[in-house]
Amino acid sequence: MEILKSIEDALVKRSLNEVKELTQKALDQKISPEDILNKALIKGLDTIGKLYESQEIFVPELMLAGMAMKEALTLLKPHLEKSDVPPVGKMVIGTVAGDVHDVGKNIVSMVFTGSGFQVTDLGLDVAAERFVDAVEKEKPDVLALSCLYTPTRLAMKDVIQMLKQKKLRNKVKIIIGGAPIDQNFADLIGADGYAPDPPSGVKKVMGWLGK
């Protein structure tokens, strides 16, 4: 679809206003928010990542692309969060300590909200103590940890270890995700599971909760 390609191109060019205008236009044309997200915006960010890797763009451009993505997400949010199912469970989510990537985590949060979860989002660069406090106070069914910057992966292990120390580990299911994560890593650090994207995450968690 032509408009999806235009959104992708606008994101790669980091034209904030254009990304926003075209995203709204696509929604007005009744294109599904999932298609806008996966076939335009995430594709554009992938290209940005490759341009950064090949040193054709640098951190300021990464930041602008991240900002454009966030603008578009504010328009998609009400659509992704719209839920017609009864509440199914509670989730606490955050990006782990040292990592400031939160676009993926925000999408996971929206999709779980749209699937009937009551989501408490702790934000980004979240210290292990804050995750543990939230598990203690909110008593969620699921804790979701996100990370994108490979060196911060080990912060996920810290959260799980601290939960064990506080005797809280068996009170909550833990799902982890983000580009440098896989099932092997989940097994290694003692998480309950990994999912590559929000829909498969929802499916896995629903299974855990017997829904």
Ligand code: B12
């Ligand atoms: C935008 C961006 C930034 C922005 C982030 C803005 C923001 N608010 O998030 C800024 C400018 C801040 C940034 C900074 C940096 N970045 Co950066 N960034 C990116 C970029 C281009 C896009 C990330 C993104 O949003 N992707 C789109 C989202 C939707 O995808 P996602 O996060 O993977 O999430 C999806 C899945 O993984 C999954 N998921 C994610 N979390 C979870 C959790 C659960 C529970 C589940 C089930 C699923 C799930 O679902 C999501 C939706 O489908 C990527 C390249 C790329 N293609 O990813 C580089 C990239 C991640 N960055 C990179 C780097 C190196 C950096 C910096 C170190 C640069 C620097 N020199 O300062 C810093 C690190 C700062 C830090 N300490 O965290 C590298 C990381 C390399 C590595 N392997 O570690 C990448 C891969 C670029 C590259 N190719 O080199 N970055």
